[in-house]
Amino acid sequence: MSVRLRFAPSPTGFIHVGSLRTALFNYLFARKHEGKFILRIEDTDQSRFVEGAIENLLSIFDWLGISFDEGPHTGGNFGPYVQSERLDIYRRHIERLVAAKQAYHCFCTPGELEEMRAAQVARGETPMYDRRCRNLDAETARRRIEKGDPYVVRLTVPLEGNVSFSDLVRGDISFQADMIDDQVLLKSDGFPTYHLANVVDDHQMRITHVIRGEEWLTSTPKHILLYQYFGWEIPKFAHLPLLLNADRTKLSKRSADVSVESYRAEGILPEALLNFVALLGWHPTGDREFFSLEELVEEFDMERVRKSGSVFDMTKLRWFNSEYLKKKPDDEYFERVHEQFPNDFLKGNDDAKLKYALSTLRGSAATYKEAAQQIIDVFSPNPEPDAESKELLSHDEGQVFLKSLREILEDIPSENWMEFNMIGDAFKSACKQSGKVAGLKGKQLWQTVRAGLTGQLHGPELTKLVAIWGRERVLSELERHR
RNA sequence: GGCCCCAUCGUCUAACGGUUAGGACAUAAGGUUUUCGACCUUAUAAUGGGGGUUCGAUUCCCCCUGGGGUCACCA
Numbered sequence: 001m002s003v004r005l006r007f008a009p010s011p012t013g014f015i016h017v018g019s020l021r022t023a024l025f026n027y028l029f030a031r032k033h034e035g036k037f038i039l040r041i042e043d044t045d046q047s048r049f050v051e052g053a054i055e056n057l058l059s060i061f062d063w064l065g066i067s068f069d070e071g072p073h074t075g076g077n078f079g080p081y082v083q084s085e086r087l088d089i090y091r092r093h094i095e096r097l098v099a100a101k102q103a104y105h106c107f108c109t110p111g112e113l114e115e116m117r118a119a120q121v122a123r124g125e126t127p128m129y130d131r132r133c134r135n136l137d138a139e140t141a142r143r144r145i146e147k148g149d150p151y152v153v154r155l156t157v158p159l160e161g162n163v164s165f166s167d168l169v170r171g172d173i174s175f176q177a178d179m180i181d182d183q184v185l186l187k188s189d190g191f192p193t194y195h196l197a198n199v200v201d202d203h204q205m206r207i208t209h210v211i212r213g214e215e216w217l218t219s220t221p222k223h224i225l226l227y228q229y230f231g232w233e234i235p236k237f238a239h240l241p242l243l244l245n246a247d248r249t250k251l252s253k254r255s256a257d258v259s260v261e262s263y264r265a266e267g268i269l270p271e272a273l274l275n276f277v278a279l280l281g282w283h284p285t286g287d288r289e290f291f292s293l294e295e296l297v298e299e300f301d302m303e304r305v306r307k308s309g310s311v312f313d314m315t316k317l318r319w320f321n322s323e324y325l326k327k328k329p330d331d332e333y334f335e336r337v338h339e340q341f342p343n344d345f346l347k348g349n350d351d352a353k354l355k356y357a358l359s360t361l362r363g364s365a366a367t368y369k370e371a372a373q374q375i376i377d378v379f380s381p382n383p384e385p386d387a388e389s390k391e392l393l394s395h396d397e398g399q400v401f402l403k404s405l406r407e408i409l410e411d412i413p414s415e416n417w418m419e420f421n422m423i424g425d426a427f428k429s430a431c432k433q434s435g436k437v438a439g440l441k442g443k444q445l446w447q448t449v450r451a452g453l454t455g456q457l458h459g460p461e462l463t464k465l466v467a468i469w470g471r472e473r474v475l476s477e478l479e480r481h482r
Numbered sequence: 483g484g485c486c487c488c489a490u491c492g493u494c495u496a497a498c499g500g501u502u503a504g505g506a507c508a509u510a511a512g513g514u515u516u517u518c519g520a521c522c523u524u525a526u527a528a529u530g531g532g533g534g535u536u537c538g539a540u541u542c543c544c545c546c547u548g549g550g551g552u553c554a555c556c557a
Binding site for chain 2: 048113117152170175187194213249250279287306313315316318319457459461
């Protein structure tokens with residue numbers, strides 16, 4: 001039988017990099033085994049639904065180059081693929097469970113539950129539903145429902161015994177039944193909870209492997225119970241290690257950029273993100289680190305998924321990105337950086353010049369955004385000279401040097417300044433010549449040039465900078481430090 | 483706190499009982515670029531602790547410690 005996997009996000013408006021990792025592993029496993037990869041939208045929490053979230057999600061996966069075989073956008077034989085369109089299906093399954101006493105109606109109000117939990121905590125107990133509605137007779141329940149009392153439906157968890165399963169990455173895992181809560185399956189608004197919807201859908205959509213984050217590990221026994229109650233085949237489970245903050249807690253919005261959208265906006269390349277994320281919790285044999293999506297499919301193996309969590313190291317992501325960036329042709333590179341320029345910046349500078357600046361200066365930026373900022377800095381007025389530059393220029397040699405350099409440069413005809421490469425060379429020899437006059441050479445000489453030109457001791461390559469700036473600016477900058 | 487999971491350099495990880503414990507990022511130093519960066523070279527850096535099993539444990543078992551996850555009418 002062919003393998004079927006799914007990615008089942010909630011439409012909350014952005015994609016967490018942890019979700020991306022989960023999606024990627026599902027995708028890799030599905031493709032590796034020539035199976036199907038399905039998208040299902042889990043929108044059973046109405047309060048969290050965000051308009052346009054599905055479109056956004058699709059666009060992100062399109063950008064990443066990860067495709068779905070079935071889903072709300074492409075359809076398929078096992079739809080609908082949006083949970084809010086499957087309400088009647090869940091209803092039917094709930095009725096089936098209730099009829100078999102594998103689930104029961106609960107009329108406890110949120111207030112009552114809260115009170116109950118507070119009391120349990122006060123007694124030092126683990127908060128857990130005390131099952132007070134579990135033995136309500138069917139007749140009473142029916143009457144209260146007819147009367148319009150709000151209710152939920154809870155899972156009837158066995159009072160004793162164990163619930164066990166074998167996890168593809170963790171091996172055998174066992175839970176004592178009496179530690180499992182009578183989970184709510186149907187909410188009072190008529191929507192199912194994740195647990196019910198997930199199991200019903202995975203079964204109906206013929207999902208064979210459930211690959212998800214470790215945070216689901218402890219609710220898996222509830223899912224197992226549901227499969228057993230329904231008499232369904234249980235899919236294989238694989239719980240992935242968590243992605244972590246630098247402090248090793250679960251990766252969260254609070255302490256890091258966690259949305260794929262924000263990385264895209266910043267100019268992180270999809271191939272870099274995918275490559276980096278694939279290596280979090282998984283590693284192929286050997287020391288190789290660079291993999292295209294196709295190569296990942298080729299190499300992927302569930303056996304090589306680790307069990308411990310991985311810190312999401314932004315520095316390494318940026319390194320991956322800069323490596324991929326280096327391989328980009330100038331045209332594409334320019335186009336992408338161009339998108340990062342603010343409008344008012346674009347207005348003041350023509351493309352040919354920007355393009356020249358970009359192609360000569362590229363190399364040190366880790367993202368498109370950073371590259372754009374470097375260019376913007378070059379075209380912006382210099383900041384106040386720093387202390388070291390001032391010191392350098394305050395010496396007699398410095399002043400003599402600048403004066404000489406100005407004179408030589410002024411004699412270079414304007415049209416020569418338009419030749420980007422030539423002016424760089426001309427500038428270089430002018431510096432050397434002036435250096436002789438002032439008695440400066442080597443590092444001292446070039447530091448003085450830099451200071452006189454930019455007021456800083458480091459920055460882009462000087463000959464390039466001069467060509468980009470052109471005659472007027474170069475001369476006026478030199479004038480400034482007189 | 484109960485339950486569950488986990489444990490190799492700072493970080494991502496390799497080593498399916500026998501290695502000088504390997505690679506990458508980061509860091510540092512040197513070289514190169516007459517600056518910075520980039521680049522090249524080198525270095526620093528790890529098996530949490532204690533018991534077993536074994537001729538031999540990073541590797542298998544147990545305990546401890548530490549870390550994390552989860553305990554919602556959220557997923």
